[in-house]
Amino acid sequence: xxxxxxxxxxxxxxxxxxxxxxxxxxxxxxxxxxxxxxxxxxxxxxxxxxxxxxxxxxxxxxxxxxxxxxxxxxxxxxxxxxxxxxxxxxxxxxxxxxxxxxxxxxxxxxxxxxxxxxxxxxxxxxx
Amino acid sequence: xxxxxxxxxxxxxxxxxxxxxxxxxxxxxxxxxxxxxxxxxxxxxxxxxxxxxxxxxxxxxxxxxxxxxxxxxxxxxxxxxxxxxxxxxxxxxxxxxxxxxxxxxxxxxxxxxxxxxxxxxxxxxxxxxxxxxxxxxxxxxxxxxxxxxxxxxxxxxxxxxx
Numbered sequence: 001x002x003x004x005x006x007x008x009x010x011x012x013x014x015x016x017x018x019x020x021x022x023x024x025x026x027x028x029x030x031x032x033x034x035x036x037x038x039x040x041x042x043x044x045x046x047x048x049x050x051x052x053x054x055x056x057x058x059x060x061x062x063x064x065x066x067x068x069x070x071x072x073x074x075x076x077x078x079x080x081x082x083x084x085x086x087x088x089x090x091x092x093x094x095x096x097x098x099x100x101x102x103x104x105x106x107x108x109x110x111x112x113x114x115x116x117x118x119x120x121x122x123x124x125x126x127x
Numbered sequence: 128x129x130x131x132x133x134x135x136x137x138x139x140x141x142x143x144x145x146x147x148x149x150x151x152x153x154x155x156x157x158x159x160x161x162x163x164x165x166x167x168x169x170x171x172x173x174x175x176x177x178x179x180x181x182x183x184x185x186x187x188x189x190x191x192x193x194x195x196x197x198x199x200x201x202x203x204x205x206x207x208x209x210x211x212x213x214x215x216x217x218x219x220x221x222x223x224x225x226x227x228x229x230x231x232x233x234x235x236x237x238x239x240x241x242x243x244x245x246x247x248x249x250x251x252x253x254x255x256x257x258x259x260x261x262x263x264x265x266x267x268x269x270x271x272x273x274x275x276x277x278x279x280x281x282x283x284x285x286x287x288x289x
Contacts, residue, residue, distance in 0.1 A: 003154055004268075005286055007272070008284050012163055013175075013281065013282075014283050014284070018286065018288070019288060021132075024153055027156075035132065037132060040217055041289050044230075045231070047221045047224050050227075053231060053234045054234050054237060057234050057238060061243060065169060107216070109193040110191060111192075114213040116211040119185070120186075120189060
């Protein structure tokens with residue numbers, strides 16, 4: 001995502017990257033980033049908690065104007081929970097691009113379109 | 128006091144090593160990033176949503192999981208409940224229950240109604256993160272995303288990875 005942000009900014013569009021993966025974002029070094037201390041796959045909030053999700057996005061947009069130097073990652077203060085024990089297992093298969101010590105838990109990299117519903121396939125093929 | 132962020136780079140290095148895989152190569156860009164100042168307040172700005180959680184709509188060809196470097200344009204006047212998600216590397220179950228957690232279209236529409244942002248672009252740019260090759264991401268994916276954003280009249284881009 002950092003590479004997309006850098007290219008867009010080069011093209012003239014101000015960007016902000018939300019991120020739950022601080023080290024990965026720091027390496028790609030996008031112009032502006034807002035860190036949320038959430039598990040991967042929950043970058044924009046917890047499911048079915050619209051107030052939490054809105055608060056998260058409001059803080060992200062506040063970061064848009066607060067950041068005044070390229071390459072800054074601000075901490076939004078958004079956290080998954082007061083209990084940080086989820087971080088102990090945060091590499092065990094729930095997580096994007098991460099494999100566990102027990103083995104690679106990611107899905108097979110099939111070259112066929114992976115539809116959420118069979119009906120989607122019919123709709124796409126009929127289109 | 129919150130604990131330090133999870134260092135996914137360090138953990139993945141250890142895990143790849145334990146599995147006997149070649150080291151994963153993250154994109155590293157130490158040089159100062161390009162920078163465009165905001166020209167107007169966020170409250171007056173039209174925002175483009177860019178999301179790498181594998182979102183698509185019924186009627187689209189879904190992403191495949193073998194480094195699909197394509198994009199899907201997803202209308203933002205339809206609710207998140209109609210968004211489909213597919214991805215090889217994150218837990219799709221909670222995201223399919225509420226796509227807003229990776230594709231916050233309902234929340235952004237509300238923030239536009241509230242005046243926090245000036246507006247939401249009529250289409251979001253959706254793609255699938257986790258392209259293994261940084262080179263392929265830069266050569267195949269990034270230019271399509273940039274072209275799609277530049278074709279819309281937007282002031283800001285919000286990027287939501289998974």
